[in-house]
């Protein structure tokens with residue numbers, strides 16, 4: 001099956017001081033237009049590596065990414081990215097921070113239209129009253145709202161979120177999750193989100209892609225969630241299958257933990273045997 005967005009046999013090898021290490025291998029995933037997919041997996045398995053390759057910010061070693069029929073070969077305005085911290089220009093206003101990208105992508109539109117577009121998205125994320133505040137004077141939650149408005153204002157086909165709510169308090173986090181879902185549904189943007197938070201993945205996603213442990217991480221299992229949209233948090237939490245899906249995700253992660261402990265123990269045993277045989281060879285050569 002081919003999707004609106006296709007990640008095919010995506011792979012990444014990093015050069016390290018110990019030589020090349022294959023972090024992600026044969027990562028296959030198809031997304032429908034407007035679909036919301038979360039990537040879940042243990043720390044260091046390669047989630048951000050997949051996301052930054054799709055964003056075009058991290059060179060792809062093998063395979064590729066096709067978005068709406070076009071293979072990507074670097075970053076582009078068809079993909080908006082929101083990281084944990086929004087990296088705003090601190091001395092510029094909220095509006096000017098959003099205008100930076102808008103001016104580049106919509107250079108042929110009138111200044112008034114560009115300001116309208118940026119203001120529209122800042123309004124949607126609840127910053128209508130703070131357009132002219134400098135980024136350095138905004139709270140962390142407000143800065144993240146600017147980051148989200150900045151990504152949406154480019155009208156991307158795809159949104160890539162790397163733990164976008166990771167640094168926020170739980171109330172702001174819940175509020176922003178809901179605002180984000182509202183805009184995504186309105187604009188039909190296809191989304192991939194990296195998260196460590198099982199409940200966040202359950203509330204936000206159509207599907208949860210669980211990655212195996214690295215190195216050579218790939219898609220381990222995919223859960224399709226049955227919760228209706230628009231999502232209402234209380235209804236999702238009350239859904240009879242909620243704790244079953246939650247349990248499946250926890251089981252998968254525990255299974256990966258178990259495999260990691262096993263492979264770490266095997267590696268230690270192998271190293272011990274190698275060290276022992278080297279010692280024996282040394283003793284034999286002295287004798």
Ligand SMILES: Nc1ncnc2c1ncn2[C@@H]1O[C@H](COP(=O)(O)OP(=O)(O)OP(=O)(O)O)[C@@H](O)[C@H]1O
Pocket residue numbers: 014015016023041042043044045046047048049050214
């Ligand atoms: N530029 C790099 N060079 C070498 N190794 C790297 C580089 N970037 C990441 N890695 C390694 O690749 C692995 C995967 O990293 P990545 O950040 O993609 O994982 P992650 O699943 O997003 O982790 P986390 O959940 O902790 O954010 C890690 O072992 C990391 O140390």
